Amino acid sequence: MRFDVLVVGGGPAGLIAARDVAGQGYDVLLVEEHPEIGEPVQCSGLFSIRGLKQLEVDLPRRAIAGVIRGGRFFSPGGEELEAYSKLDRAYVVERRLFDKELAKQAARAGARIALKTRAKGLRLGEKAKVALESSGREEVVEAEVVIAADGVRSRVASQLGLSTPRRIVAATQVEVESAEVEEDIAELYFGSRWAPNFYAWLLPKGEVCEVGVCVRGGGHPPRVYLERFMREHPIAGRKITGRSRLEYVKGAFPVARPKDTFAERVLLVGDAGGFVKASTGGGVITGGISARLAARACCLALEEGDFSAQFFRENYERAWKAELGRELEVHELIRRVFDSLSDSEIDALFKVAREEDIPSLMVKFPDTDRPYEFFMQLLEKERFVRAIERFLRLEI
Numbered sequence: 001m002r003f004d005v006l007v008v009g010g011g012p013a014g015l016i017a018a019r020d021v022a023g024q025g026y027d028v029l030l031v032e033e034h035p036e037i038g039e040p041v042q043c044s045g046l047f048s049i050r051g052l053k054q055l056e057v058d059l060p061r062r063a064i065a066g067v068i069r070g071g072r073f074f075s076p077g078g079e080e081l082e083a084y085s086k087l088d089r090a091y092v093v094e095r096r097l098f099d100k101e102l103a104k105q106a107a108r109a110g111a112r113i114a115l116k117t118r119a120k121g122l123r124l125g126e127k128a129k130v131a132l133e134s135s136g137r138e139e140v141v142e143a144e145v146v147i148a149a150d151g152v153r154s155r156v157a158s159q160l161g162l163s164t165p166r167r168i169v170a171a172t173q174v175e176v177e178s179a180e181v182e183e184d185i186a187e188l189y190f191g192s193r194w195a196p197n198f199y200a201w202l203l204p205k206g207e208v209c210e211v212g213v214c215v216r217g218g219g220h221p222p223r224v225y226l227e228r229f230m231r232e233h234p235i236a237g238r239k240i241t242g243r244s245r246l247e248y249v250k251g252a253f254p255v256a257r258p259k260d261t262f263a264e265r266v267l268l269v270g271d272a273g274g275f276v277k278a279s280t281g282g283g284v285i286t287g288g289i290s291a292r293l294a295a296r297a298c299c300l301a302l303e304e305g306d307f308s309a310q311f312f313r314e315n316y317e318r319a320w321k322a323e324l325g326r327e328l329e330v331h332e333l334i335r336r337v338f339d340s341l342s343d344s345e346i347d348a349l350f351k352v353a354r355e356e357d358i359p360s361l362m363v364k365f366p367d368t369d370r371p372y373e374f375f376m377q378l379l380e381k382e383r384f385v386r387a388i389e390r391f392l393r394l395e396i
């Protein structure tokens with residue numbers, strides 16, 4: 001079988017890329033190894049409203065479980081900061097419904113979606129030849145371009161010898177039936193006892209609440225930290241009133257900027273390309289933007305019949321660097337600064353942040369997707385800069 005474009009992976013990035021390319025009248029096949037789009041869920045579903053608009057996803061009402069207007073942050077020693085405004089900033093979305101909605105959009109645009117179909121091998125030449133396995137049968141399909149949207153451990157990227165993310169964070173989350181949190185505030189908890197080198201969270205989601213931890217290093221699996229956080233955290237532990245667990249979620253995401261995001265006839269999008277906000281772990285909006293840019297480059301390549309690496313460097317890499325490059329850099333810088341701080345240094349930073357009224361600065365910006373402008377203004381806060389100076393010097 002022959003297609004203009006083969007998309008490997010039916011997560012948000014793959015579905016958006018398939019939708020956009022098929023929408024331009026090209027023949028698209030998307031393969032997903034699981035039997036159902038949206039399963040298993042590996043996400044909290046916190047997406048900025050601005051980002052969703054940019055992805056052109058019109059969500060059905062039932063997919064939106066909550067609206068977030070602010071954040072509350074707790075340092076390891078219990079220092080508290082709050083950034084809240086009355087504006088709707090982000091939705092807490094039912095991720096499985098989100099992915100299904102994207103699949104509908106892709107199918108309506110003309111993309112063919114093959115479930116229970118795994119891409120096993122890729123050969124590049126006159127065309128891209130991809131071996132697919134489905135129900136024990138193997139078949140080779142040909143495509144002009146392959147869009148790799150196969151997630152953080154992208155098989156396509158490693159087969160091509162492209163760089164795959166070196167720094168990966170493991171996350172796990174549980175849904176509890178009740179917690180004493182405001183319905184529109186996400187709470188983030190720092191501290192090596194609860195979530196080494198990242199954070200733990202309470203995220204209100206309509207009638208339930210998500211409790212999760214992201215962990216890098218630390219010596220135990222995330223589940224151990226999650227149980228400890230729920231049982232022993234002096235603040236969060238008391239807020240979690242519902243002891244029945246409704247759903248477990250686990251997964252991983254990259255926290256290093258993308259490096260290789262293309263090759264001849266191949267484009268990497270979403271987690272596969274490392275398009276994740278390293279400071280928060282959110283990858284759906286940035287990954288979706290990368291997918292839209294890849295789709296555009298792909299359509300251009302099909303129009304011009306040029307599938308060279310050089311063409312994609314000019315039409316994909318350049319585009320994502322212009323749109324996302326400096327934002328992802330700032331995310332990574334923030335991540336590296338936090339990674340190098342001890343618990344007591346984070347406590348001290350919280351104190352300075354309060355004295356410098358950083359929360360008032362935070363609420364001037366609509367969401368965390370684009371932190372560059374925020375960061376530039378942060379650098380004008382002298383005492384804050386002095387507190388993180390030695391880390392900035394390490395990084396610049």
Ligand SMILES: Cc1cc2nc3c(=O)[nH]c(=O)nc-3n(C[C@H](O)[C@H](O)[C@H](O)COP(=O)(O)OP(=O)(O)OC[C@H]3O[C@@H](n4cnc5c(N)ncnc54)[C@H](O)[C@@H]3O)c2cc1C
Pocket residue numbers: 008009010011012013014031032033034042043044045046047117118119120149150151152155171172173212249250251252253269270271272276281282283284285287
């Ligand atoms: C616990 C947790 C909470 C998170 N919370 C948020 C959040 O609140 N907001 C946010 O923006 N991000 C969040 N993220 C990150 C977000 O889930 C990812 O960034 C996002 O799913 C990446 O989308 P993607 O399409 O690139 O990859 P994925 O969603 O990983 O999709 C890749 C797909 O490819 C398929 N696949 C892989 N290999 C093959 C193959 N060889 N053949 C066929 N199919 C294949 C997989 O089955 C999968 O369906 C969270 C992550 C975790 C782990």
